[in-house]
Amino acid sequence: MKKVNLFLVLVLLLSIFVSAQTVKPEYQKCIKSFIDTLKSDKKEVIAEMVAYPLKREYPIPDVVDKSDFIKRYDEIFDTTLKNEITKSNPAKDWSDMGWRGIMLNQGNVWMDFDGRLTSVNYQSKAEIDLKKKLIEAQKKELDSSIAFFQKPICILETDKFKIRIDNLGNKNYRYVSWSIDKAMSEKPDLIIYRGNFVVEGSGGNHQYEFKKENYTYECAFIVAGEKNPPAAKLTIYQGDKVILSQNAKIIAK
Template sequence: MKKLTTTLLLILSFFVVFGQTLEARYQPAVSGFINAVKSKNVNKLADRVAYPLEREYPLPAIKNKQEFIKRYKEVFDDQLIKMIVNSKPAKDWSQVGWRGIMLFQGDLWLDDDGTLRSVNHQSAVERKNRAVLIAREKSGLHESIKVFKDPVLVFETAKFRIRIDDLGNHNYRYASWPLKSKMSDQPDLILKKGEWVPEGSGGNHRFDFKSGNFLYSCWVMEMGGKDTPPAILTIYKANKEILSQDATTIKN
């Protein structure tokens, strides 16, 4: 993320370049998913989900089957259900290479076997819940960083806590603290006018922030191997790398 704004931008570009009519061999898996939604058997549908099912930060991810059943109506509102049950596998779904199968322009993604991988649709309930969480989060931030349009991500390395927010019009702000500090404390460093930079076609991306001859790059690894960290902080001075730390945790 997210995350969802970035993901949706990538999805739309993928759709233009890679989208195609769904091949017959994938249609049974999609039909099975559609029928599971149509049957209203949430317990059965919960068995077809790849967990954790991420939601837009700061909404918590759905970690397991029990949480999916509990939060099903938050994610699958009438609009999304109607979109799914009225869809035609051959016409409305596209197989997008190794990324999986998407509904329309990426509203929902399945793996090739019909397993639910992500839902980019956001219901009115989720929008309301997210607004409450954002307001609560803002109340716990230092006065210098309370104003922003959207939270983007928070991650921690062995030494630092990094927060990135969208101030509006994709103007990103970077704030960092020593790991022992709280986000209610004065940040050690605040940088604005950051840029979002895509990396390849797998969803990986980074945020770049400049300060004099220093460049702070926050890499977000949506795709990678088993040992790939969720994010990486890299700092350059005069184009020379002077620090690189893997994230140990990430919220996005």
């Protein structure tokens, strides 16, 4: 997979905003309905408007269903986010982003064209505090050799390996792996530092690449572009030669 340099990433981001269009009147009605419901704090009604699972930033668990949403409503929709939404103008503050859906301002909230809430990218103080607590809990469960990181990225499993990727800070990514029969509390079989995050195109596909001597370990996440793709894939290269390729399950991300 080809790497996308900073210039191309900036071009892609610019193209997203250039492609933004005013939301059509029929979709503005859906947005207004969502705004009015939020103003009244009708949790049960809003819960019916959500496309589940509603992703939260790992290690915070995703919102899996209506009952879960109602319990966590105040944790997600704090005063700041409510104000941004309820004071917004459907015609001016929301944008039609094509296949991506409808976006509020710079992307804190997304809806689809059926009026369903598909993404909340904002984090309240309650969620920030919860994330810190969960990260500290993870560190205590790991071997001391890897019990330090700024942000967990994901946990994968292939037929042969358990894999953990963490951000140590300043986009310094770390690859850790165990044989599939080992627990992550045990000493890892392999640790590689200074990995790279690589974006491919605008469809969401991305990967993490790690180099150790003449070997490259590539953990790819496949969102679009293939028919019935695996969620993720581990590919190991020796030089330019593929010596292992295995589909991976995303255990956490």
